[in-house]
Amino acid sequence: MPVAKQVKGKGFYDCISYVLDKDEKEILESNLSGKTPSALNKKFELCCRLNQKVRFKVYHASLSFPPEDEVDDEKLKAIAHDYLYGMGFGEEQPDLEQLEKEERIKDKDKMFGDKSLAVPYLVVRHDDTENKHIHIVAGRVRHDGSCVSSYWDYRKSEQVLRMLEDYHGLSSPQGAIALKNLRKILDRCREECSNFDDLKEMLREQSVNVYSKNNGIVYGYKDKHYKGNTLGAKYTLQGMSKVLQQRGIEKYQSPPPRLDVENETIRAELETHRDTLERILKEEQVENFKGKHYEVQRNKKSLIITKIDNPEEKVKWVKPAPTMPWILSNFKFTEDTFNDFSEKMRTTRENLEKMEKDRVLKEEAVRKQQEIQEKLATVGTQTAPPSRRRGR
Template structure:
């Protein structure tokens, strides 16, 4: 499932310099000539002179793809084109609501076919992170001098991404089916319920669990968790509140306070737990380990511990460079979760230490038994009577 971030700015040069100032990059597509920040900046600025009233003329979007999405350069270009066109950077804004209802025949590489964009744009692929992602830089002034509207562009982006996800197959078939099933279940339950408590009970009967997050909501379905804003605006806490009575929403509107991560004692204890987690992964010879309550994932640059029943509660360590120690970059445990996690980690560490002691004692016992057997064998050889030999007669 792709994720998009949007930023608007006043000047093109800094944005283009950031996008192109990477060793692991590739310019995929552009309708402007030039490959340097200076040359491209002049082209962008020239195109945007058609409307001097637009202050925030720079549009910068980053679309990131999970490892399971197989996207080559041709598909990335098609996705970038469809995303920009769906966001209104063509001659006109397409009717997304109508398009969602229509059955689209996937007979073209691009969802919007050969419809051209009406703004200057640049698409660059970056390979400096584990997740493949592209940067899209575009002007918000069209060729006719009109400005691309930014009205509700974040909700619009969610809708466009869901359409691209379906059209370009940006999720495994199993995952895509699960998302559609979850949305249908939520739609049906929303219509039949009057308050949030009833909704939770009905969703539980459909094997959907609801969890609180920081002023938000998370749905658990088929061993995966989906944030409300990932599913769409109407599935967020705010969207649900518009059609349900507030009964049962207090827990979600007022989440428990977070811990103060600046406390040195907390940092020190977390570092101890990190060593325990790394030892578990090392002994199991795996990079991902899922327990009953917590899951730990390790890669070259990070170590993440996540609460199973609420993935928004997590701790993340990052290794910025080979010569530098791990640093704590993200801490989202509540006090209750932290205390529970610490207790389980201490118990796990004690059990592992006891197992190590038992292993050492067992090896020592085996070693002593072998020494005794070797001594007995040596003594037996030394005390054995000499073998008699017959005298040969004449």
């Protein structure tokens, strides 16, 4: 399971210096001459002069591999090439959505074969950590002067990594497998459904729930929730609208109304609910609690209430310092959710108050019983006849 991190910058020299300033390193591949930061910097800068409108011309990615992934230098070079090409550093951006559907014949060292990269690049292996990893430095200006798009690059990176895992035989995380299965379900339902109502019903049969979220869609699958834009452009509300009829779409286009969190009455009620929750957590000696409808998470700096069937709906307080009061920092309950939560909290508070009242009454009864027993013991001592000694 390779892990990728990517950043963009304005200057090559510092980036190249960082990559080469390691004792345990090896330059695996580059299409530039030179092996020092100064020499390579001049080459990168020269290539990027073809389009001086590009401000963030530096692309830096690191790919890290766990010990179970046996990757030699040749495979690392192939992976670096495929990653860059998949990210759009060739002549054009490949259609990743289509490539994910295709069955690829693994008859070549590189997934994209002999297709060449259209930018200056450098690949360096580092051996200074337990996990073998490589650094890729590339220019974002192609040989024809066009700029490599950064649109949805983190989503593209995830897509490319999953394809590399399959093609190069690398380990794959469970989360990635779940995402891949969810996309397959959605693709099948997109083809078979004609409108949003049918889509929701068919997805429910596949154990996938669909929720509305501020003019968008959230999918619930395998105890996780995924936003449409996390899965890809075609799984967003806009993407789904391109292939489905509009019937049922109003449920997603018109998000439920949210309450005015600045309302003093609502804020006062929220503070009462928070006090009640803190009391429950303290008495139970726990920090987290998951009920049937809501989950509560608390630590020294925050307290969060989340609606279980729609995690987008939550309320969060923060505590900047132990001596400072709680501050309401996030309120995303709809009116219906707030009313439901308030009703449950009022019932809980009433039960707690009743339990507290019963406890006080029992303690009072025990105290009175003890007082009566003490008085009886005192009276018994006072009325007892004094002992007399008879003379002889």
